[in-house]
Amino acid sequence: MTAPAIRSPAREFWRRFRRRHTALLAAALIVLIVLAAVFAPYIAPYDPAAADYDALLQPPSAAHLAGTDSYGRDILSRIIWGGRVSLAVGLISALAGGLIGTIMGLVSGWSGGWVDALLMRLCDVLFAFPGLLLAIAVVALLGPGVGNVIWAVAVFSVPVFARLVRGSTLVLKQAQYVQAARSIGVSRFKLILHHILPGALPAVIVYMSLRIGSAILVGAALSFIGLGAQPPSSEWGAMLADGRSYLGVADHLTLFPGLAIFVVVLCFNILGDGLRDALNQKLQ
Amino acid sequence: MADPELLDVQDLSVSFPAGRGRTTVVRDLRLAVRPGETVALVGESGSGKSVASLAITRLLDYGPGRIDSGRILYRDNGGKVRDLAQEDAEAMRGLRGPEIAMVFQQPMSSLNPVMRIGDQIAEAIVQHRRLDRTAALAEARRLLERVRIPDAPRQLRAYPFEISGGMRQRAMIAIALASRPRLLIADEPTTALDVTVQAQVLRLLRELQRDLGTGLLFITHDMGVVAELADRVVVMRAGERLEEGTVGALFAAPSHPYTRSLLAAVPVLGSLNDEALPVPFPEPPAPTGPQDTVTAAPPVLEVRDLVTRFDIRGMLGGIRARVHAVEQVSLDIYPGETVALVGESGCGKSTLGRSIVRLEEPSSGRILFRGQDVLTVAPNTAADSASRRGIQYVFQDPFSALDPRLTVGFSVAEPIRTHGLLKGAAVMRRVEELLDLVGLPREFVSRYPHELSGGQCQRVGIARALASEPQLIIADEAVAALDVSIRAQIVNLLMGLQRKLGLACLFISHDMAVVERISHRVAVMYLGQLVEIGPRQAVLASPQHAYTRRLLSAVPVPDPSRRRDEVAIDDTEVPSPLRAPDDVPDVAPLIQVGPGHYVARHRVGGLY
Amino acid sequence: MLAFFLKRLIGAVPVLFAVSLFVFGFVRLLPGDPARLVAGADATEQEVASAREALGLDRPISEQYLRYAGATLRGDFGISSRTHEPVIEVIGARFLPTLWLTLAAMGWATLTGGLLGVWAGVKRGRWQDQAAMLAAIGGLSFPGFWLGLLLIDLFSVHLGWLPTGGFDGWRSLLMPSFTLGVGVAAVLARFTRSAFVDVAGEDYVRTARSKGLTERRVIWRHAARNALIPVVTLTGLEFGTLLGGAIVVETVFAWPGLGRLLVDSIAFRDYPVIQALILLLSAEFVLINLVVDLLYGVLNPAIRLRS
Amino acid sequence: AGQITVGVGDNILGLDPTDLNDSVSLSATRLFFQGLYGFDRDLKLVPVLAESTEVNSDSTQYTVHLRRGVKFHDGTSFDAAAVKLNYDRLRDPANRLKRQSLLEAVDKVEVVDEFTIRLVLKAPSGVLLNYLAHTGASILSPKAIAQYGSEISRHPVGTGPFVFTSWTPDTLKAARNPQYWRQGLPRLDGVTIRSIPESGARLALLRSGEAQFVFPLPPETVQLIERDERLAIDKTPSIVVQYVALNTRKKPFDDPRVRQALNYAIDKTAFIKVVYNGFGIPMDAPVAPGIAFYSKQGVWPYDPAKAKQLLAEAGYPNGFETEIWNFSNTLNNRASQFLQQQLAVIGVKVAVNPLEAGVATTRLWGAKTPEEAEVRMFFGSWAPSTGDADWALRPLLSSRSYPPALYNLSYFKNDEVDAAIQKGLSTADPVQRKVAYDEVQKVVWQQAPWIFLSVNTLVAGRDKRLTGLTQQPDTALTYEEADLK
Numbered sequence A: 001m002t003a004p005a006i007r008s009p010a011r012e013f014w015r016r017f018r019r020r021h022t023a024l025l026a027a028a029l030i031v032l033i034v035l036a037a038v039f040a041p042y043i044a045p046y047d048p049a050a051a052d053y054d055a056l057l058q059p060p061s062a063a064h065l066a067g068t069d070s071y072g073r074d075i076l077s078r079i080i081w082g083g084r085v086s087l088a089v090g091l092i093s094a095l096a097g098g099l100i101g102t103i104m105g106l107v108s109g110w111s112g113g114w115v116d117a118l119l120m121r122l123c124d125v126l127f128a129f130p131g132l133l134l135a136i137a138v139v140a141l142l143g144p145g146v147g148n149v150i151w152a153v154a155v156f157s158v159p160v161f162a163r164l165v166r167g168s169t170l171v172l173k174q175a176q177y178v179q180a181a182r183s184i185g186v187s188r189f190k191l192i193l194h195h196i197l198p199g200a201l202p203a204v205i206v207y208m209s210l211r212i213g214s215a216i217l218v219g220a221a222l223s224f225i226g227l228g229a230q231p232p233s234s235e236w237g238a239m240l241a242d243g244r245s246y247l248g249v250a251d252h253l254t255l256f257p258g259l260a261i262f263v264v265v266l267c268f269n270i271l272g273d274g275l276r277d278a279l280n281q282k283l284q
Numbered sequence B: 001m002a003d004p005e006l007l008d009v010q011d012l013s014v015s016f017p018a019g020r021g022r023t024t025v026v027r028d029l030r031l032a033v034r035p036g037e038t039v040a041l042v043g044e045s046g047s048g049k050s051v052a053s054l055a056i057t058r059l060l061d062y063g064p065g066r067i068d069s070g071r072i073l074y075r076d077n078g079g080k081v082r083d084l085a086q087e088d089a090e091a092m093r094g095l096r097g098p099e100i101a102m103v104f105q106q107p108m109s110s111l112n113p114v115m116r117i118g119d120q121i122a123e124a125i126v127q128h129r130r131l132d133r134t135a136a137l138a139e140a141r142r143l144l145e146r147v148r149i150p151d152a153p154r155q156l157r158a159y160p161f162e163i164s165g166g167m168r169q170r171a172m173i174a175i176a177l178a179s180r181p182r183l184l185i186a187d188e189p190t191t192a193l194d195v196t197v198q199a200q201v202l203r204l205l206r207e208l209q210r211d212l213g214t215g216l217l218f219i220t221h222d223m224g225v226v227a228e229l230a231d232r233v234v235v236m237r238a239g240e241r242l243e244e245g246t247v248g249a250l251f252a253a254p255s256h257p258y259t260r261s262l263l264a265a266v267p268v269l270g271s272l273n274d275e276a277l278p279v280p281f282p283e284p285p286a287p288t289g290p291q292d293t294v295t296a297a298p299p300v301l302e303v304r305d306l307v308t309r310f311d312i313r314g315m316l317g318g319i320r321a322r323v324h325a326v327e328q329v330s331l332d333i334y335p336g337e338t339v340a341l342v343g344e345s346g347c348g349k350s351t352l353g354r355s356i357v358r359l360e361e362p363s364s365g366r367i368l369f370r371g372q373d374v375l376t377v378a379p380n381t382a383a384d385s386a387s388r389r390g391i392q393y394v395f396q397d398p399f400s401a402l403d404p405r406l407t408v409g410f411s412v413a414e415p416i417r418t419h420g421l422l423k424g425a426a427v428m429r430r431v432e433e434l435l436d437l438v439g440l441p442r443e444f445v446s447r448y449p450h451e452l453s454g455g456q457c458q459r460v461g462i463a464r465a466l467a468s469e470p471q472l473i474i475a476d477e478a479v480a481a482l483d484v485s486i487r488a489q490i491v492n493l494l495m496g497l498q499r500k501l502g503l504a505c506l507f508i509s510h511d512m513a514v515v516e517r518i519s520h521r522v523a524v525m526y527l528g529q530l531v532e533i534g535p536r537q538a539v540l541a542s543p544q545h546a547y548t549r550r551l552l553s554a555v556p557v558p559d560p561s562r563r564r565d566e567v568a569i570d571d572t573e574v575p576s577p578l579r580a581p582d583d584v585p586d587v588a589p590l591i592q593v594g595p596g597h598y599v600a601r602h603r604v605g606g607l608y
Numbered sequence C: 001m002l003a004f005f006l007k008r009l010i011g012a013v014p015v016l017f018a019v020s021l022f023v024f025g026f027v028r029l030l031p032g033d034p035a036r037l038v039a040g041a042d043a044t045e046q047e048v049a050s051a052r053e054a055l056g057l058d059r060p061i062s063e064q065y066l067r068y069a070g071a072t073l074r075g076d077f078g079i080s081s082r083t084h085e086p087v088i089e090v091i092g093a094r095f096l097p098t099l100w101l102t103l104a105a106m107g108w109a110t111l112t113g114g115l116l117g118v119w120a121g122v123k124r125g126r127w128q129d130q131a132a133m134l135a136a137i138g139g140l141s142f143p144g145f146w147l148g149l150l151l152i153d154l155f156s157v158h159l160g161w162l163p164t165g166g167f168d169g170w171r172s173l174l175m176p177s178f179t180l181g182v183g184v185a186a187v188l189a190r191f192t193r194s195a196f197v198d199v200a201g202e203d204y205v206r207t208a209r210s211k212g213l214t215e216r217r218v219i220w221r222h223a224a225r226n227a228l229i230p231v232v233t234l235t236g237l238e239f240g241t242l243l244g245g246a247i248v249v250e251t252v253f254a255w256p257g258l259g260r261l262l263v264d265s266i267a268f269r270d271y272p273v274i275q276a277l278i279l280l281l282s283a284e285f286v287l288i289n290l291v292v293d294l295l296y297g298v299l300n301p302a303i304r305l306r307s
Numbered sequence D: 001a002g003q004i005t006v007g008v009g010d011n012i013l014g015l016d017p018t019d020l021n022d023s024v025s026l027s028a029t030r031l032f033f034q035g036l037y038g039f040d041r042d043l044k045l046v047p048v049l050a051e052s053t054e055v056n057s058d059s060t061q062y063t064v065h066l067r068r069g070v071k072f073h074d075g076t077s078f079d080a081a082a083v084k085l086n087y088d089r090l091r092d093p094a095n096r097l098k099r100q101s102l103l104e105a106v107d108k109v110e111v112v113d114e115f116t117i118r119l120v121l122k123a124p125s126g127v128l129l130n131y132l133a134h135t136g137a138s139i140l141s142p143k144a145i146a147q148y149g150s151e152i153s154r155h156p157v158g159t160g161p162f163v164f165t166s167w168t169p170d171t172l173k174a175a176r177n178p179q180y181w182r183q184g185l186p187r188l189d190g191v192t193i194r195s196i197p198e199s200g201a202r203l204a205l206l207r208s209g210e211a212q213f214v215f216p217l218p219p220e221t222v223q224l225i226e227r228d229e230r231l232a233i234d235k236t237p238s239i240v241v242q243y244v245a246l247n248t249r250k251k252p253f254d255d256p257r258v259r260q261a262l263n264y265a266i267d268k269t270a271f272i273k274v275v276y277n278g279f280g281i282p283m284d285a286p287v288a289p290g291i292a293f294y295s296k297q298g299v300w301p302y303d304p305a306k307a308k309q310l311l312a313e314a315g316y317p318n319g320f321e322t323e324i325w326n327f328s329n330t331l332n333n334r335a336s337q338f339l340q341q342q343l344a345v346i347g348v349k350v351a352v353n354p355l356e357a358g359v360a361t362t363r364l365w366g367a368k369t370p371e372e373a374e375v376r377m378f379f380g381s382w383a384p385s386t387g388d389a390d391w392a393l394r395p396l397l398s399s400r401s402y403p404p405a406l407y408n409l410s411y412f413k414n415d416e417v418d419a420a421i422q423k424g425l426s427t428a429d430p431v432q433r434k435v436a437y438d439e440v441q442k443v444v445w446q447q448a449p450w451i452f453l454s455v456n457t458l459v460a461g462r463d464k465r466l467t468g469l470t471q472q473p474d475t476a477l478t479y480e481e482a483d484l485k
């Protein structure tokens, strides 16, 4: 009988993840949505910017599956195109913010002392600086492109991740097994990578999957206060915000982009749960 | 049988998911406990003892394990016989505590890290005895005193990480006793206890049996304890019951070959009275005679005036008191030498060991490893790495020392990879070799710590310590959770390595018989200080310090015919290493009383 | 303890100083001419010039900073260029509504979020878990303004139970605090669940069960308390963020809070108000994080703070 | 009788009319304050605190006879001294009041007797009374000015129909002035003005009965109000023109044919329908019909073919690329997008760039010279607050009004126009002024420095029980005669 090989934690993780079928399904759906966005020009039934003044605010019909908006543009096509912006905002900002924040939190929690103090005060400053203010500044300086907003949103998720990870790090640092590894002489980097990070990761993943949704909604908030995406690039949040004054008149204007956001957020959260559970060796 | 059974386990089988199927780890187990009876469950490490006990309490439900078949008949307080395997969760909850209580094997992880010890005990009292919190805390204090925890009022307010391994175990016992159970399942409750405390705890259990008629299912590896305590013995191996019998009959005439070999491997204190050097167990592979491995080379480790103290902080960070865990300890260990460190639970043995591997920060003193002061070397230098590789520590609580998120294979390979000893597939081969050495199946490389039994965990810890080919091993109760045959195998393994590589060893243990077997010299600690140190033969045969004498007198003998009904135990107040922040204890110098034999002559905590 | 507290508070001074300097530069970096905004859409050139003079923006930037720093140190935050009121009063008038809204929202959201999270964690993998998750995701993907408008439509327009907005008694607090709290509750629920699932498999939870404790006690005293540690961080952070004002909710419910003040002030390049607001927010965050750090120690004695 | 609540879209920033420039605050001050003159709902000049005015022949001296028996809310009497004090206060640059330019033309204010005052001008002016009628030239109680100093904007004391009660950031409350000089007025016991920035919530305020009047109303929600029989829509033709300024100094807009082509390319009716839900009329002159001396020119027809042809003639057969700016808000962005789509039809690719309010100030007014200006197309609107052709045309089209001085964003320069504007400004004779402004409007229309779009209709929602609350074309509300049944 040949003994199984020593799999790296990453391989182990993948092995467990593969068994989570709902998570895989969610991941597949996300890929599908991303593909739809990428290939929007080939998939979208209409030009998302083409207005038809004879078909304003049409309810869903065979011609326009999701109806038309106040310019007579096809909402479905706009949602497909809008995925490009919205998914980019959600994914990039959450991933970038999560990555930087996690590193910061690990360093801060692990080092303690003045490094910790410095990094955490930096976070305080970042926090105190309302994200919206920066978003406005970015919009003001660089123009209202959503691409610019991504970075603003990313920067402002950094402190949350940093503090979360720092919290876990502080706890894990005390764990007997971390001390044990330390006494062996495991390098700081490996120690953090193999023993601390996996313990902090569940929180990061869950928060990240939540963050993707809220990042998409930042677009809505910005549009709401009048700083949205640059027209006519459709973006789910902006579509929602613009459609709100038609509530009660033409509800499909908000319904469909809302649905799109819901589905995407749901998928990311299911995926997040799957990843998280796969990190927990006690769950089969 | 005249007595109605309290517990009657019939054909119990338990399995765990494994890969795509399930593996059965307890198979058709039969077991009975009568009121007031003590049944010892002994057997090979990993044979399913702990799992069986979890199945009985149905705590198994909260994990991946499943009861596949069998009945667990239990006669409750009202005289009704119930099949625990069929009861619903709520009914089981009602039974746990006042009816069936359990002491878990891994005391560290089994205590809630963020709750005070007192609250964890009082909670059970409040739940089952309808006392208010203050009364419950008072009761908790009484319980702590009864399990001989020093300074009980303060320990009530301590958190698990603040107390020693033995204290945790006693706290677990106190929790189990708090609800005055009718059936107590104790999984290795005394492994981390020094013999004096062990004797007291055993007496406490007997009292409980007498007063309440509690049935006791006692899982242990210590045949001395079995002989001392048990009425009947059940022997398990590989998930199955091998044989059962009254303790006298079983010890006198074991029927199964495994039982026979088990009893043969039991070390008896005093069997090496005439031998100056350690001698391996008469186990395969064939022993090699006395362990004359100590050379005249300079010591690998020199500890000088080491002091480690812990500040006890209040909720908001202020220092309230200080634990003098290690006070001015000096100690040398030579290549090829094993020094046994013994002493009462909580006296600072682990702290000393942990200080040497720099898991604690000593307040003063020096630690020289091969002439290099390890406390002053800069981190991440070659010297630092050399000492971290050269000294390995086997943790007293093996489970919490393994990263729960990493497989056994990865944990064992970690020191090899860290120090770049091997590369690629060679790492894997070495890990397998190490698992073989400690008697674990190779497929355990892909297991996680929570899928191991206590003894298996401990062996992983040992394999991991050996992985970096150290010059010095600090083994903190490293064989306590192992059954006698495996224990003999591990001790022989260490001695073999000593012979081959000149490995030095600081062997922290409560088991005097093993100490006698393995050590060249014995050091005795008391309240953080070294009170006696000398050649093993001299210390064990003619102990000079009163504490050493007391320690030796309490060692149980693995022979039921020589059972002491009342051990001479002094019930004086247990001294405590806790002091006010500015109250430094005085340390008496060691005085030579024989060749290499030193003893402290001064009054410490009621002794002189 | 006190020493630790003081140390952290003193440590906050340079932070606040850095923030003040940063903000001072930042607002001036933003494109936009406050004088022009103050003077109005159809102002003549003289009117603009006189507005600039009145704002002190005609002086060299260094002088402006020194004045600002000096005044700030004296506790004088200047006069709002938008309303001509002292900044202290502008902010003061809106601080209380924000505080109320935040407290109410955080109050119900932490409670509900925590409960929901633990519940989902207990029922992990079962339909209750899934339902809680769907509810949470729903709460997350609902933009505040949408939910707010729907609530207004239902409770104010159709049922007539609650006022549509404004800051006027507890009834006016219900819808805004609900709307504001939904996102927080959702985040906390998801997060608590996750932390809870991790903790629920620990040995000490098994010990708690072996004592025969009620399941509720096992969950709350043993599992939840350990799960709380990461949740506390998040709660603190969310609280701080909300204290900065919830722009969207404040706008929908015409709530006179700090968030809207900030947006309006930015749109108006009301430098003194922006500067003071951000200083206030930094101070809040320093304070909240201090509390969070203390709470860590309370919740997990092993990481008690060494001052 | 009764109390009413009015929902408005912005915060009230202050209550000193001389130091305000946003229409919401100015409108609110009209509860408390009045000037010597005012406008009726057709923007006709009417005396308020004045009884009559004599102008000398060269339009340099205005002698105003004041109304007698008027009292300020604090009990002091309104008289010539009060007017002089107010006007001098407003004119004095040291006071840095935002409305100081209203009295720019005045050289001296003289008290003739207790109820007569004379305004001596620096140069002849035909429009002084329009300026005096502006809310910014309201008369405050001299006692209150002395008493409150810089706090005056929180303590409004005037002669108006309502007395100040309280003001918190979002809510202004006023109560009936029992000593109001007009007999039997006001009819209401009190007025509350609430700021509700979100239009949906503002609408809900009306529908739930918490407010009796809300303005503005997003055009798309009108349907919801119409469904409710308790509510009515109030439509008021405004004097606000919506147009796109084309930078006539920049290629390709320097060519009149291009500018005309753009005018041909936009379907104004569709524009009004899509952007404003039909609430508006196409512009048919450079000023709105409500403005004095409005001179109708006829709507630019929608004719994309003609537009293409003109572009080709001008050398742009395939169109060109350019950029349009606007102040970022829902309606403006929507309008820009509409324009973008329509211009795309004739091959003109327009990038829409909405400017945040602060950014706009630098981008638009930051250029010191026409050469520095970056603006190409700017979608905006103009509300001439004096209701006179001068302020409707001069700031936008005179070559002396280039930013940063004023608002000529098309950098339009035409000598005839310049001369005519100057002429109209310097005389009080209506006949001469009409000639001048006819000329200006004709030339501007031909030269097309703008894309002429629409004059919007103000849309407000009203509880049907509320009567007599009138909205003026400049969006200001008059509460005097309002009543709640």
Ligand SMILES: Nc1ncnc2c1ncn2[C@@H]1O[C@H](COP(=O)(O)OP(=O)(O)OP(=O)(O)O)[C@@H](O)[C@H]1O
Pocket (backbone or CB within 6 Å): B016, B017, B025, B044, B045, B046, B047, B048, B049, B050, B051, B052, B063, B064, B065, B105, B450, B451, B452, B453, B454, B455, B456, B481, B483
């Ligand atoms: N969660 C699990 N998943 C898979 N296997 C498990 C799990 N828990 C225990 N086992 C296996 O079941 C067997 C019995 O374990 P158990 O803990 O009962 O041993 P034990 O008799 O108590 O041994 P020890 O004396 O070493 O504590 C062991 O081989 C162990 O590896």
Ligand SMILES: Nc1ncnc2c1ncn2[C@@H]1O[C@H](COP(=O)(O)OP(=O)(O)OP(=O)(O)O)[C@@H](O)[C@H]1O
Pocket (backbone or CB within 6 Å): B161, B162, B163, B164, B165, B166, B167, B192, B193, B194, B310, B311, B312, B323, B324, B325, B344, B345, B346, B347, B348, B349, B350, B351, B352, B396, B577
């Ligand atoms: N982190 C800590 N904080 C406070 N006190 C501590 C801490 N760790 C250990 N102690 C105390 O130090 C003393 C020595 O503990 P140590 O673990 O060294 O004992 P030990 O000799 O190993 O006992 P045992 O045989 O029970 O394992 C004990 O009284 C213990 O309560």
Ligand SMILES: [Mg+2]
Pocket (backbone or CB within 6 Å): B049, B050, B051, B105, B187, B453, B454, B455
């Ligand atoms: Mg076991």
Ligand SMILES: [Mg+2]
Pocket (backbone or CB within 6 Å): B164, B165, B166, B349, B350, B351, B396, B476
């Ligand atoms: Mg120990």
